[in-house]
Amino acid sequence: MKFDDQKIRNIGISAHIDSGKTTLSERILFYTKRIHAIHDVKGKDGVGATMDSMDLEKERGITIASAATYCEWKGHEINIIDTPGHVDFTIEVERSLRVLDGAILVLCSVGGVQSQSITVDQQMKRYKVPCIAFINKCDRSGANPFRVIEQLRTKLGHNAVAMQIPVGLETELEGVVDLVAMKAVYFDGESGEEVRVEDIPPHLRAEAAAKREALVDAASLFSDELTEAILEEKEISPELLYAALRRGTLKRELTPVYMGSAYKNKAIQPLLDGVTYLLPAPSEVENVALDMNQNEEPVVLTGDPEKPIIALAFKLEDGQYGQLTYIRVYEGTIEKGATIVNVRNGKKVKVGRVVRMHADQMEDVDSLRAGYIGALFGIECSSGDTFVSPGINMTMTSMYVPKPVISLAIVPKDNKAQMAMSKALNRFSKEDPTFKTHVDPETNETIIEGMGELHLDIYVERMKREYNAEVTTGNPRVAYRETITQRADFNYTHKKQTGGSGQFGRIAGYIEPISDAEFVFENKIFGGAIPTQYIPACEKGFRQSMAKGPKLEFPITGVKVVIDDGSSHPVDSSDMAFQAAARGAFRDAYLRAKPVVHEPIMKVVVESPTEFQGSVMGLLNQRRGMIIGSQDEGVMCVIESQVPLGEMFGFSTVLRSATQGKAQFTMEFALYRQVPQSIAEKIALEAARNKKTAA
Amino acid sequence: MMIRKEIIERNPLLNLGFDREYILSDGGLGAVLAHAGVGKTALLVQTALHAMMHEQPVLHVSLNDAVSKVDLWYRELFNDMASKYDSAEITQYWENMLHYRFIMTFRVEGFSVPKLEERLADLMQQNIFKPHTVILDGLKFDESGRGLLVELKEMAGKYAMRIWCTVHTHRHEPPKEDGLPLSFLHVADLFDVLVQLSSRGPEVYIKALKGQSPDSRQDALLLDPATMLIKS
Numbered sequence: 001m002k003f004d005d006q007k008i009r010n011i012g013i014s015a016h017i018d019s020g021k022t023t024l025s026e027r028i029l030f031y032t033k034r035i036h037a038i039h040d041v042k043g044k045d046g047v048g049a050t051m052d053s054m055d056l057e058k059e060r061g062i063t064i065a066s067a068a069t070y071c072e073w074k075g076h077e078i079n080i081i082d083t084p085g086h087v088d089f090t091i092e093v094e095r096s097l098r099v100l101d102g103a104i105l106v107l108c109s110v111g112g113v114q115s116q117s118i119t120v121d122q123q124m125k126r127y128k129v130p131c132i133a134f135i136n137k138c139d140r141s142g143a144n145p146f147r148v149i150e151q152l153r154t155k156l157g158h159n160a161v162a163m164q165i166p167v168g169l170e171t172e173l174e175g176v177v178d179l180v181a182m183k184a185v186y187f188d189g190e191s192g193e194e195v196r197v198e199d200i201p202p203h204l205r206a207e208a209a210a211k212r213e214a215l216v217d218a219a220s221l222f223s224d225e226l227t228e229a230i231l232e233e234k235e236i237s238p239e240l241l242y243a244a245l246r247r248g249t250l251k252r253e254l255t256p257v258y259m260g261s262a263y264k265n266k267a268i269q270p271l272l273d274g275v276t277y278l279l280p281a282p283s284e285v286e287n288v289a290l291d292m293n294q295n296e297e298p299v300v301l302t303g304d305p306e307k308p309i310i311a312l313a314f315k316l317e318d319g320q321y322g323q324l325t326y327i328r329v330y331e332g333t334i335e336k337g338a339t340i341v342n343v344r345n346g347k348k349v350k351v352g353r354v355v356r357m358h359a360d361q362m363e364d365v366d367s368l369r370a371g372y373i374g375a376l377f378g379i380e381c382s383s384g385d386t387f388v389s390p391g392i393n394m395t396m397t398s399m400y401v402p403k404p405v406i407s408l409a410i411v412p413k414d415n416k417a418q419m420a421m422s423k424a425l426n427r428f429s430k431e432d433p434t435f436k437t438h439v440d441p442e443t444n445e446t447i448i449e450g451m452g453e454l455h456l457d458i459y460v461e462r463m464k465r466e467y468n469a470e471v472t473t474g475n476p477r478v479a480y481r482e483t484i485t486q487r488a489d490f491n492y493t494h495k496k497q498t499g500g501s502g503q504f505g506r507i508a509g510y511i512e513p514i515s516d517a518e519f520v521f522e523n524k525i526f527g528g529a530i531p532t533q534y535i536p537a538c539e540k541g542f543r544q545s546m547a548k549g550p551k552l553e554f555p556i557t558g559v560k561v562v563i564d565d566g567s568s569h570p571v572d573s574s575d576m577a578f579q580a581a582a583r584g585a586f587r588d589a590y591l592r593a594k595p596v597v598h599e600p601i602m603k604v605v606v607e608s609p610t611e612f613q614g615s616v617m618g619l620l621n622q623r624r625g626m627i628i629g630s631q632d633e634g635v636m637c638v639i640e641s642q643v644p645l646g647e648m649f650g651f652s653t654v655l656r657s658a659t660q661g662k663a664q665f666t667m668e669f670a671l672y673r674q675v676p677q678s679i680a681e682k683i684a685l686e687a688a689r690n691k692k693t694a695a
Numbered sequence: 696m697m698i699r700k701e702i703i704e705r706n707p708l709l710n711l712g713f714d715r716e717y718i719l720s721d722g723g724l725g726a727v728l729a730h731a732g733v734g735k736t737a738l739l740v741q742t743a744l745h746a747m748m749h750e751q752p753v754l755h756v757s758l759n760d761a762v763s764k765v766d767l768w769y770r771e772l773f774n775d776m777a778s779k780y781d782s783a784e785i786t787q788y789w790e791n792m793l794h795y796r797f798i799m800t801f802r803v804e805g806f807s808v809p810k811l812e813e814r815l816a817d818l819m820q821q822n823i824f825k826p827h828t829v830i831l832d833g834l835k836f837d838e839s840g841r842g843l844l845v846e847l848k849e850m851a852g853k854y855a856m857r858i859w860c861t862v863h864t865h866r867h868e869p870p871k872e873d874g875l876p877l878s879f880l881h882v883a884d885l886f887d888v889l890v891q892l893s894s895r896g897p898e899v900y901i902k903a904l905k906g907q908s909p910d911s912r913q914d915a916l917l918l919d920p921a922t923m924l925i926k927s
Contacts, residue, residue, distance in 0.1 A: 629797060
């Protein structure tokens with residue numbers, strides 16, 4: 001293992017579903033000699049792409065969990081995380097971006113910037129990940145890389161600039177012109193492994209010169225030396241140009257764009273060059289940890305491998321030898337046999353095997369230095385935990401985790417399945433923070449919760465395949481919420497005298513709606529009407545009430561409770577009595593505060609051929625969808641809408657049949673919105689029926 | 696609702712002395728003329744918000760921007776006005792208003808009136824959306840020719856809609872005496888209402904060029920550039 005921080009690249013490959021990023025990863029592994037044969041996604045050879053290691057991924061042709069791998073290219077070590085494209089799995093994308101230093105944004109040369117690309121781009125912005133773009137599928141009919149570059153500018157606001165122009169397009173795609181070297185590059189051999197560099201074909205010379213000028217112009221904003229060279233009409237060396245482009249890319253003020261076709265083995269090697277020239281080394285990215293001893297003061301990490309260890313566990317997997325913990329080291333060096341501490345629970349653990357991953361195969365190494373990504377064996381932890389050297393108390397910034405919006409009841413077929421199911425659920429909820437599970441105390445059913453129908457489907461399927469847990473599933477249930485719409489006062493006395501010491505507590509105040517928090521408690525009592533020691537009990541009582549609305553029993557959100565008066569009894573008042581008084585006061589005021597039900601609304605984006613635009617809009621409208629707008633993209637159109645999650649079950653089947661399978665859609669949580677009266681009545685009936693069944 | 700009152704009272708078009716509440720009558724064509732960056736889109740979004748508050752459906756057709764960007768225009772202008780009001784109530788009000796807006800975007804080169812009419816028919820036949828007002832942003836008047844505008848006016852009449860357009864005027868082209876640029880003259884007669892936005896330093900002024908009642912004020916009004924409402 002070599003140790004040159006400047007030659008490490010930790011990158012992710014992010015894109016819209018079906019833009020070919022798994023195929024691209026496969027080609028990268030092939031050209032860097034990590035694999036010796038190419039297998040296609042949904043391939044006829046039955047082997048499947050190397051990065052899609054789970055059976056299910058191979059079968060459905062999608063990437064579910066990020067597989068991490070590393071490879072070498074021209075003396076650089078590249079760690080790659082292949083990330084899933086479907087919105088239901090975005091937590092995987094977010095976790096990958098958290099540990100990456102750079103990314104390749106893959107775009108389809110026909111589809112261009114699609115809805116998921118926008119989501120992924122926002123995530124990259126959130127984690128300030130510099131990126132280069134790769135316009136894939138230039139061999140497809142309708143390919144137009146320059147339209148995609150324009151979309152990168154207009155739709156995503158990138159300062160996108162072409163690094164290449166294609167030599168031929170669609171079925172005629174032969175190679176690319178490198179605008180830095182001003183040479184045409186072709187890819188010969190059975191799998192495009194032989195790179196042939198020639199002069200630019202005469203018919204492309206003028207276009208290449210114009211595009212190079214635009215490239216040099218864009219780069220000159222980041223280098224005075226380059227500007228000088230332009231003004232003095234000196235020759236511009238590739239080193240000078242790359243240095244300027246790199247500076248712009250690292251600042252996220254420039255997005256260099258490569259192009260080619262992974263499937264046809266065209267122009268992957270120049271993209272790998274781009275990764276090494278333009279994306280940052282670990283030390284060029286600022287990483288911040290929080291010092292727990294200094295009230296979570298942010299501390300900028302130096303990336304020094306000699307310092308104490310700070311590392312983040314960003315992904316867990318259940319392998320045949322126990323739990324495999326993917327880890328990124330930010331400072332220090334994790335060595336075999338070293339002792340590290342899990343900051344979350346203070347537990348000390350001894351590092352056993354240290355490995356570097358190549359999809360589902362691994363390679364033992366002695367240590368992982370700052371800047372590296374690898375995996376540890378036999379470490380019990382959750383995803384997102386920070387590991388440090390003993391004596392250090394720092395944590396990496398916590399990651400944003402969205403709340404689940406859909407739930408499903410699952411029932412094991414027999415006792416054996418019950419055991420396997422709990423094992424599986426325990427693992428899944430540790431691996432994926434957006435996947436939650438609990439037992440409903442009333443129905444005694446196991447409930448799983450997640451980010452969408454497909455998300456839960458995949459876990460039920462994995463339960464069967466990996467853990468042999470046969471389960472039956474109920475209908476998906478939407479995570480409704482209740483809230484209040486107006487202020488209501490309360491003045492409630494809890495009084496009980498049943499022999500022995502009694503219970504007494506009186507609370508007065510009001511509840512009112514708030515839009516920017518789930519629950520706020522404010523104590524405005526002056527003069528000790530309620531003794532200070534009972535105030536936390538009052539808050540606890542109100543908080544307990546928020547768990548379940550008195551009417552429909554959905555969780556309540558958006559309530560501010562203010563208490564301004566009350567009374568106590570020297571003997572009969574207690575924490576218990578004030579908790580009970582708070583619950584009574586809440587029940588009493590809640591119904592007068594005009595409660596309403598809120599439902600999760602999903603942002604649904606459908607991409608469809610224009611001729612089906614009318615029927616797609618009709619389908620969304622029938623599902624109580626509000627169409628925000630439609631975007632005409634020539635032969636295709638993009639319809640953006642907001643649809644209640646409760647109406648989206650089975651939408652993919654309906655959409656397929658209405659559009660001859662030519663439309664596709666993505667869905668992600670947008671907001672909670674009040675349910676219309678007629679639907680609220682239906683929900684109330686349903687809730688009453690469920691309660692009856694449970695009883 | 697206070698915000699509704701404010702938008703009506705400070706609406707620049709209503710203050711310029713046009714007779715009707717929505718300025719244009721059924722089948723009417725209106726245009727806002729200005730140089731790039733003065734606020735044509737913002738003014739028409741403000742006009743759209745005015746209609747949406749009166750529960751009148753607005754179709755916003757953009758030939759420049761993506762749906763998300765157009766949506767942002769509306770949100771930003773609304774939030775600028777709404778920041779001083781109760782947030783829970785405003786959020787609910789905004790959610791209700793959104794039902795009265797539909798955004799359609801086309802690529803400039805792919806836009807034609809028959810295509811727009813076809814899309815519109817899709818919406819109206821299925822009872823999804825029937826616009827009262829159409830905002831058409833980004834049409835290039837010097838290139839489109841008179842034919843397209845004649846078709847547009849016919850469509851406005853056929854569906855009893857009113858259509859507002861933005862007209863980009865060029866700084867190198869001095870206006871004629873009536874304030875109209877030379878490149879616009881060949882189609883000016885098709886418009887019932889014309890207003891002009893101009894900037895002097897950081898200030899933006901609005902002036903009616905055509906269509907207001909004869910006894911109304913003829914001078915320009917000062918606008919708040921953040922909201923495109925009359926400066927209070």
